[in-house]
Amino acid sequence: MTRDEAFLQFLLRMGDNTLILGHRVSEWCGHSPVLEEDIALANTALDLIGQTQFWLGLAGEVQGDGKSADDIAFLRDVWDFRNLLLVEVPNGDFGRTLMRQFLFDAWHSIQLGHLMKSSDERVAAIAEKASKEVAYHLERSADTVVGLGDGTEESHRRMQESLDYLWPYVGEMFQSDEVDAEMVAAGIAPDPASLRDDYDALITRILADATLTIPDSRFGHKGGRTGKMHTEHLGHLLTQMQWLQRAYPGSNW
Amino acid sequence: MKNEWPLWEIFIRGQHGMSHRHVGSLHAPDAEMAIKNARDVYTRRNEGLSIWVVEANHIAASSPSDKGPLYEPSESKVYRHPTFFDIPDEVGAM
Numbered sequence: 001m002t003r004d005e006a007f008l009q010f011l012l013r014m015g016d017n018t019l020i021l022g023h024r025v026s027e028w029c030g031h032s033p034v035l036e037e038d039i040a041l042a043n044t045a046l047d048l049i050g051q052t053q054f055w056l057g058l059a060g061e062v063q064g065d066g067k068s069a070d071d072i073a074f075l076r077d078v079w080d081f082r083n084l085l086l087v088e089v090p091n092g093d094f095g096r097t098l099m100r101q102f103l104f105d106a107w108h109s110i111q112l113g114h115l116m117k118s119s120d121e122r123v124a125a126i127a128e129k130a131s132k133e134v135a136y137h138l139e140r141s142a143d144t145v146v147g148l149g150d151g152t153e154e155s156h157r158r159m160q161e162s163l164d165y166l167w168p169y170v171g172e173m174f175q176s177d178e179v180d181a182e183m184v185a186a187g188i189a190p191d192p193a194s195l196r197d198d199y200d201a202l203i204t205r206i207l208a209d210a211t212l213t214i215p216d217s218r219f220g221h222k223g224g225r226t227g228k229m230h231t232e233h234l235g236h237l238l239t240q241m242q243w244l245q246r247a248y249p250g251s252n253w
Numbered sequence: 254m255k256n257e258w259p260l261w262e263i264f265i266r267g268q269h270g271m272s273h274r275h276v277g278s279l280h281a282p283d284a285e286m287a288i289k290n291a292r293d294v295y296t297r298r299n300e301g302l303s304i305w306v307v308e309a310n311h312i313a314a315s316s317p318s319d320k321g322p323l324y325e326p327s328e329s330k331v332y333r334h335p336t337f338f339d340i341p342d343e344v345g346a347m
Contacts, residue, residue, distance in 0.1 A: 034258070034294065035279075035280075036280060036281065036290040036294060039290075039293050039294050039297075040289070040290065040293040040294075043293050043297060092337060117275075139289075140289055143285070143286065143289070147282065147286075147318050
């Protein structure tokens with residue numbers, strides 16, 4: 001694997017995470033339990049889609065065959081996506097959506113903190129811009145997880161069920177492979193495995209405040225960031241997300 | 254409606270604003286979330302530099318039915334307007 005091939009994979013992983021999670025979060029638009037949360041979730045979704053434009057835009061540049069961020073987002077099939085399985089699972093209830101957001105935001109903020117020191121100036125610049133948005137995402141999702149976890153009997157139960165459901169998807173964020181080794185060697189990105197201690201410290205503190213119990217298991221589903229095996233949910237998501245460009249190729253407005 | 258979150262009145266000081274202005278209201282479980290919700294609802298288009306939130310039931314308001322005794326007496330007292338004075342530029346905005 002050449003450095004550019006690895007760099008492309010890395011950029012797809014970053015951009016597909018924000019693209020797929022942004023789409024999932026946007027599914028709440030008009031359906032949230034209260035108006036204020038509806039707007040807040042839409043803002044988060046838009047931030048993530050905005051970050052996607054940078055990551056996939058750079059991916060297109062590195063790939064060098066004239067593809068735009070839109071081409072990459074809307075004209076690939078499931079097996080070409082490199083997002084974590086965590087971000088493609090269905091939203092579930094509002095609590096599970098916010099738990100997933102928190103578990104992702106915690107990793108995202110730590111990851112971006114490292115990427116701001118990337119040897120690649122373009123990566124560092126995207127990370128710098130995204131980190132301010134993500135700091136707010138994390139503050140908001142962490143507060144909501146604490147509010148609902150340490151809330152009523154029902155909200156506590158739903159948040160614990162959410163954590164139990166999502167926990168097996170957390171491990172994938174810290175699995176390292178030859179793409180990551182190449183990125184570490186180039187000084188472009190950190191080794192995913194090296195982020196685990198900071199991540200555990202952060203989520204342990206918040207989940208303790210939320211009176212929630214972290215499952216005693218390190219089992220992790222995998223196959224998203226390598227593209228080897230996505231869940232059945234990603235294909236369904238793409239039929240919605242890509243419908244317009246598939247039905248009306250090149251449509252523009 | 255006792256399961257509803259309390260109502261908060263939102264005040265925002267804009268980029269070049271001298272003071273906080275009332276922009277609207279929203280619901281939130283507590284003051285911190287009210288500030289976050291205000292950030293998401295009322296500062297999406299780069300409107301603000303500072304947010305104040307006040308729980309609506311802490312605001313005491315004058316009664317519309319009192320407007321005769323409260324405001325009409327001042328209508329005939331034109332001498333109270335400072336239009337008879339030249340205000341030096343150094344004073345700035347008043």
